[in-house]
Amino acid sequence: MLEIGIMKSEEVEEVIHLEYDVLGISPFVATSVLPVKRKVVVARVDGKIAGCATLCWNDRFEIASLAVKDEYRGSGIGAAIIEKCFEVAKELGFDSVWLETPENGPVEFYLSHGFCVKSHVRNMYGDGVSGLKMVKHIS
């Protein structure tokens, strides 16, 4: 059974492991030193975390990470997480949601969820990997 919700304190370790496994880094850990507020949206399948998104905001609302475990991909979990992110942003009074992704990342996925490319940043991820800043207006 799929359930989308907000990370509980006892799920922190599972989220960090998931981010490292899928992304090779943990934006949840990295953003902990920034002057931002944070929330993590999680997708639980039969009580286990199948995917998550770290959200952070001050004057701008950003999806700092989105990751779904390999074995759960392609069944709408990423879409369900991202819809919940929009809901959280709206509840907090934001009218847009920002994210950054490598240009060889899931750009089509984000475009299909209404994001548009705002700017192109050369070498954003080092090693010649450029990135895109994307935004979706939600109001």
Ligand SMILES: CC(C)(COP(=O)(O)OP(=O)(O)OC[C@H]1O[C@@H](n2cnc3c(N)ncnc32)[C@H](O)[C@@H]1OP(=O)(O)O)[C@@H](O)C(=O)NCCC(=O)NCCS
């Ligand atoms: C991107 C990601 C979150 C999507 O999760 P998911 O649960 O598979 O998403 P959904 O099942 O809701 O949607 C799948 C759709 O996204 C598309 N998609 C997924 N990854 C993609 C990629 N790298 N490039 C283009 N399209 C992609 C699929 O083709 C599929 O399209 P379809 O519905 O037309 O068949 C997941 O693939 C993932 O964790 N990828 C690795 C981590 C990553 O790249 N995160 C984003 C960092 S910015």
